[in-house]
Structure formats: structure tokens, C-alpha cells
Amino acid sequence: MTDSASPTSLLGRPCRRQALRTLPAQEAHVSAVRHFAADLLETWSVPASERDSAVLIVDELAANAAQYGRERMTPLLVLDHGTLHIVISDSGTAVEHLRPDIAPDEHGRGTGIVQYLAQSTEIHQTGSGREVRACLRCSP
DSSP states (O other): OEEEOOSSOTTSSOOSEEEEOOEESSGGGHHHHHHHHHHHHHHTTOOHHHHHHHHHHHHHHHHHHHHHOTTEEEEEEEEETTEEEEEEEESOOSOOOOOTTSOTTTSSOHHHHHHHHSSEEEEEEETTEEEEEEEEEOOO
16 A cells, blocks of 8 residues: 655645555455555545545445456545545456346446446546546545
């Protein structure tokens, strides 16, 4: 884990705090990502209600990264002037769509949950995989 209060973030602008961790993209590591986020946000004194929403977002994005990410997933959390930036990078390809042979109530809700809780979401294909960003307001 890397935690810093550096003057610039990986997002290229001043920030107060950021932390990064890389794990294998496997379902067994999703709980580690969730605990990493929960512990970190508690350390950063993010209020419990906002922390719960952020941890749920991290959990959903990490689960997707574990499912589609192939080799690794990297959660990055940046708390910058009352906005929490959650970035989950993985080494996967474009997001696969729901297969017609899977009942809609079994998969596909995670993205909706993230979009409901976050003020904004973005998905970018990068040279080495995929990056999913979610931002939400947080009181430090």
C-alpha cells in the first residue's frame, strides 16, 4: 500500500491524500480491496455514511476487475478537497456485456449501484487494460 499526502496526485492536480495497492485480479482478493478502502477511509476520517457508499463502490468495481481483469487490479483512492476519486485499473479488455443465457437478476446490478452512489463515473480503455473511475463528495 502506498499512502501519501503529496502535493500532486496521479490524477495530475494537488491533493490531500492518496493510496494505491495492486493485487491479483481474482475474486479471492476482492475482500482485501474492500478492507483496504474501509480502513483507509476511516484513517482519513471520512464520515461513516460516506465511507459506506465509497466502500460499496470499491467493492463493485473490484468485483468487476476480478472477473474481467486477467492478471492484476489496482485500486487508487484520492481524497482531494472534499471529493473522493476511486480508480480501479485492471489488465483486462473491454467490459463484456451480459450473456443472454444468464438471468438478468443474477448479474449486471453493480454498475447501476455505482452510478447511483457516485456523482460521476467513467470507463477508459488504456494501453495496458481498463480503468474505471467513480467520484463522490466526501467530508474529510
